[in-house]
Amino acid sequence: MTRPGRTAPAKPRPPAPARREPLLRMIALARPRGARFALGVLLGAAATGAGVALLGVAAWLLATAAQHPPITALSVAVVATRALGVTRGVTRYLERLVTHDAAFRTLADVRVRVYQRLASTEPVRRFRSGDLVSRLVSDTDATQDLLVRGLTPPLVAVVTGGAAVAVCTALLAPGGLLLAAGLLLAGLAVPLAAAVLGRGPGRRQAVARGELSTALVDTLYGAPDLVAYGAMDRAVQRVRRADAELTRVARRDAGILGFGAGATALITGLTVWGALLLGVAAVAGGTLDAIPFAVLVLTALAAFEIVAPLPPVAARLGAVRASGERLFDVLDTPPAVDEPEHPRELPAGEPHLRVRGLRVRYGPDEEWALDGVDLDVPPGRTVAVLGPSGAGKSTLASVLFRFRDPDAGSVLLGGTDLTDLPVDEARAAVSGVPQDPHVFASTLRENLRLARPGAGDEELWAALRRARLASDVEAMPDSLDTEVGSHGSRLSGGMRQRLALARALLAAPRVLVLDEPTAHLDPDARDAVMADLLAAAAAAEGCSTLLITHDLAGLDRVDHIYVIADGRVVEHGSHAELLARDGWYRAAHTAAG
Numbered sequence: 393m394t395r396p397g398r399t400a401p402a403k404p405r406p407p408a409p410a411r412r413e414p415l416l417r418m419i420a421l422a423r424p425r426g427a428r429f430a431l432g433v434l435l436g437a438a439a440t441g442a443g444v445a446l447l448g449v450a451a452w453l454l455a456t457a458a459q460h461p462p463i464t465a466l467s468v469a470v471v472a473t474r475a476l477g478v479t480r481g482v483t484r485y486l487e488r489l490v491t492h493d494a495a496f497r498t499l500a501d502v503r504v505r506v507y508q509r510l511a512s513t514e515p516v517r518r519f520r521s522g523d524l525v526s527r528l529v530s531d532t533d534a535t536q537d538l539l540v541r542g543l544t545p546p547l548v549a550v551v552t553g554g555a556a557v558a559v560c561t562a563l564l565a566p567g568g569l570l571l572a573a574g575l576l577l578a579g580l581a582v583p584l585a586a587a588v589l590g591r592g593p594g595r596r597q598a599v600a601r602g603e604l605s606t607a608l609v610d611t612l613y614g615a616p617d618l619v620a621y622g623a624m625d626r627a628v629q630r631v632r633r634a635d636a637e638l639t640r641v642a643r644r645d646a647g648i649l650g651f652g653a654g655a656t657a658l659i660t661g662l663t664v665w666g667a668l669l670l671g672v673a674a675v676a677g678g679t680l681d682a683i684p685f686a687v688l689v690l691t692a693l694a695a696f697e698i699v700a701p702l703p704p705v706a707a708r709l710g711a712v713r714a715s716g717e718r719l720f721d722v723l724d725t726p727p728a729v730d731e732p733e734h735p736r737e738l739p740a741g742e743p744h745l746r747v748r749g750l751r752v753r754y755g756p757d758e759e760w761a762l763d764g765v766d767l768d769v770p771p772g773r774t775v776a777v778l779g780p781s782g783a784g785k786s787t788l789a790s791v792l793f794r795f796r797d798p799d800a801g802s803v804l805l806g807g808t809d810l811t812d813l814p815v816d817e818a819r820a821a822v823s824g825v826p827q828d829p830h831v832f833a834s835t836l837r838e839n840l841r842l843a844r845p846g847a848g849d850e851e852l853w854a855a856l857r858r859a860r861l862a863s864d865v866e867a868m869p870d871s872l873d874t875e876v877g878s879h880g881s882r883l884s885g886g887m888r889q890r891l892a893l894a895r896a897l898l899a900a901p902r903v904l905v906l907d908e909p910t911a912h913l914d915p916d917a918r919d920a921v922m923a924d925l926l927a928a929a930a931a932a933e934g935c936s937t938l939l940i941t942h943d944l945a946g947l948d949r950v951d952h953i954y955v956i957a958d959g960r961v962v963e964h965g966s967h968a969e970l971l972a973r974d975g976w977y978r979a980a981h982t983a984a985g
């Protein structure tokens with residue numbers, strides 16, 4: 393554990409896992425549902441086998457019936473035909489049910505993993521929002537595509553294709569060999585060719601879909617600014633170009649699908665003709681009877697039903713693989729902070745927050761964003777960190793919120809290093825109003841309950857009163873059930889900040905952090921909101937407050953002020969002490985008039 397005042401080196405990260413083939417990794421995602429997929433393969437083999445056998449038995453029935461035998465000679469085949477017909481339908485239905493069920497369960501697992509990773513890492517900042525949507529939706533869906541269409545049909549084809557070849561070989565060896573060759577060509581060579589041809593367009597398709605998604609989301613979110621700057625036409629052009637690229641790639645993809653279907657039909661035709669000619673010669677030579685001849689030809693025809701789904705699957709493998717790469721890009725992003733190996737508990741009571749020798753930088757070659765910061769937030773006190781743009785304030789906030797860990801130094805809460813607490817517990821203990829709090833497109837009640845799901849209306853009103861928002865909410869016709877609109881667009885900027893504060897107060901953190909809470913407000917609203925925030929924070933029991941700001945407003949109300957610049961504390965003291973000193977704070981006050 394890091395001791396107060398000691399400079400702790402950054403924890404070494406485990407080496408990144410070696411990159412494996414994305415397709416294999418996607419299939420491995422289905423391992424927990426392996427038994428269901430195995431059942432799906434068995435059912436699929438039963439359905440396809442029943443389909444091939446149905447045509448074989450039907451051929452025998454027709455050929456035998458043509459010789460006018462007693463009806464009893466046909467009764468077993470008649471029953472078998474019916475049974476195979478029913479079996480084929482029922483097992484196909486069950487196969488679809490079982491494999492889709494397994495694939496959707498796997499998809500749900502993958503989605504949960506993706507969301508968990510997003511919650512604990514920085515990909516939200518690393519990837520553009522539209523691109524991230526595409527990764528979350530289409531690229532994750534590709535897993536399902538691979539499992540349903542890419543896993544079961546090839547395995548089924550091996551089992552039933554082998555059985556069909558065995559039956560035909562037993563009837564006429566050259567016919568069986570010809571069928572084996574035809575099935576290998578249509579089930580292996582054509583899919584391989586389709587996979588090779590589809591590799592490039594597949595990769596481009598996943599990228600093009602991401603580009604289109606990004607262009608669309610950017611245009612929709614940025615619509616007011618685009619209209620204001622007369623740049624909407626250019627943005628729409630960008631969407632059109634992305635759409636045209638996706639259409640081009642999709643057309644190429646369709647061409648490959650067409651090639652696969654055409655080649656399969658050609659090979660099927662040639663094989664069946666070959667079997668027919670071989671059969672005719674064998675019948676003429678007296679080595680094959682008429683009835684097995686009919687069975688041979690129709691079984692060979694039916695056997696191609698087994699391999700027909702393979703070329704389209706293979707043609708899509710390139711796209712699925714590219715989607716897999718994009719999905720694992722997100723899943724492999726290392727968590728921004730690690731859970732401690734031996735988590736400690738936070739001592740009860742109102743803890744003292746001590747920051748000691750805190751150093752943070754964004755890369756090994758970057759300047760230190762925080763370079764040895766020491767500060768104290770004693771229990772029940774309100775402390776401010778003031779600094780100009782680029783001083784390191786947001787970096788400090790992200791360390792306190794545990795969005796990133798110190799590279800050196802420590803943040804201690806009641807003597808316990810924040811990094812030794814379970815991440816959720818650390819975030820519950822030190823939380824507050826981030827710079828740009830998100831207001832969800834829901835009701836006021838639901839936005840508040842995010843912080844404490846079980847909170848009753850009385851608690852919600854108490855929090856609203858403390859954030860000085862209660863009278864505004866009372867005046868709304870739907871009160872707590874008022875819909876606030878997307879991003880809280882039906883609320884004023886000040887109301888959004890007060891709502892975020894009420895939410896933070898409901899969460900009852902030990903240290904309430906207010907990160908630039910008035911950054912987006914106009915000057916009149918800013919002073920009133922800041923006064924209310926500080927008053928509410930001071931009244932909050934069992935909690936100390938850290939205000940992070942670049943703004944001098946309200947600083948006469950806090951107990952202690954730390955001024956930071958270039959990642960270092962340059963002076964600290966009370967408002968009066970700092971004004972009396974000839975330093976940055978007094979200069980800033982004088983400049984502000």
Ligand SMILES: Nc1ncnc2c1ncn2[C@@H]1O[C@H](COP(=O)(O)OP(=O)(O)OP(=O)(O)O)[C@@H](O)[C@H]1O
Pocket residue numbers: 754758760761779780781782783784785786787788942
């Ligand atoms: N994600 C990042 N990657 C690289 N450098 C960064 C990143 N975020 C911040 N920095 C750098 O770290 C330093 C401190 O930035 P920080 O955002 O913490 O300052 P700040 O005081 O919050 O500024 P502002 O008030 O403008 O947000 C700056 O030099 C900045 O360029």
